[in-house]
Amino acid sequence: MTAIQINNLSYQYPTSDFKLSINQLNMTENLVAIAGQNGAGKSTLFKLLTGLVQLQAGEIQINQHDLAGLTPEDRLKTIGIVFQDPSSQLFNATVQQEVAWSLSQTGTDAAVVAEKVDQVLTTVGLIDSKDKNPFDLSMPEKKLLSIATVLAVDPQIYLFDEPMISLDWPSQQLVTRIMQQLAHEDHQVITITHDMDWLAATFSKVYVLTEGKVSFEGTPEAFFGESGLAQETGLLTPRIMTIAQEVLGDSRVYLTPEDYWEKKHTS
Numbered sequence: 001m002t003a004i005q006i007n008n009l010s011y012q013y014p015t016s017d018f019k020l021s022i023n024q025l026n027m028t029e030n031l032v033a034i035a036g037q038n039g040a041g042k043s044t045l046f047k048l049l050t051g052l053v054q055l056q057a058g059e060i061q062i063n064q065h066d067l068a069g070l071t072p073e074d075r076l077k078t079i080g081i082v083f084q085d086p087s088s089q090l091f092n093a094t095v096q097q098e099v100a101w102s103l104s105q106t107g108t109d110a111a112v113v114a115e116k117v118d119q120v121l122t123t124v125g126l127i128d129s130k131d132k133n134p135f136d137l138s139m140p141e142k143k144l145l146s147i148a149t150v151l152a153v154d155p156q157i158y159l160f161d162e163p164m165i166s167l168d169w170p171s172q173q174l175v176t177r178i179m180q181q182l183a184h185e186d187h188q189v190i191t192i193t194h195d196m197d198w199l200a201a202t203f204s205k206v207y208v209l210t211e212g213k214v215s216f217e218g219t220p221e222a223f224f225g226e227s228g229l230a231q232e233t234g235l236l237t238p239r240i241m242t243i244a245q246e247v248l249g250d251s252r253v254y255l256t257p258e259d260y261w262e263k264k265h266t267s
């Protein structure tokens, strides 16, 4: 089990009034979603977790080790991020080299690299494109390649910033399966998402940020079950719940169509 512990965190951009403040947060679940309106501070939290910006106050601990004290190599092996825009992550001449480059940053033995590259490219369905230039890939393929570069390093914690954006349905299903498999293997998977249907169907724990503060932590069932909370925090409810409410006047919590069917037939 991985535990991220945040104490008295505070961060303010030099050129903006926005301030992220988290007094105490203890993240231990393997499948975690971070939600919140635009500008709530979700990406800023990811930047702090990956060291892209430095904490101004407080501490972030991973399994009781201060994140700030990790060497760059240990940090890579601890937390990996898949950015929203894959183009910001890709710069090598071939798909194969792109994945090999990310592994070379962790001092991996050259003999292991080729095998690992093939393995992760197979996982994301890009093995037949390994000699292509990353910029000749489609947007979903670029995203899958950026996921492969992180899978190759195999960090303890995976951060995904809006992974579903610009993916077609098969790629969405593939990425969801990869995340579930990672969580099953006891990695921690933390995802920023605006997709409430996907959040409700996939995650066991949700943290909602509102204006730089954690305004809710709990299960999706508890979040959508608290009357008016989704609306107050600027989020939608799952579509099945909206339909049940608006068409049938049924205001119970339904996370997925399957959940609706089950609850209807067991009550």
Ligand SMILES: Nc1ncnc2c1ncn2[C@@H]1O[C@H](COP(=O)(O)OP(=O)(O)OP(=O)(O)O)[C@@H](O)[C@H]1O
Pocket: 013, 014, 015, 016, 018, 036, 037, 038, 039, 040, 041, 042, 043, 044, 045
């Ligand atoms: N580099 C920066 N310099 C100054 N202000 C910034 C910078 N990056 C973000 N901000 C501001 O900080 C606030 C939080 O931004 P952040 O990107 O963390 O929000 P978010 O919840 O990820 O939003 P979104 O859902 O739109 O991605 C916003 O008001 C944003 O304008």
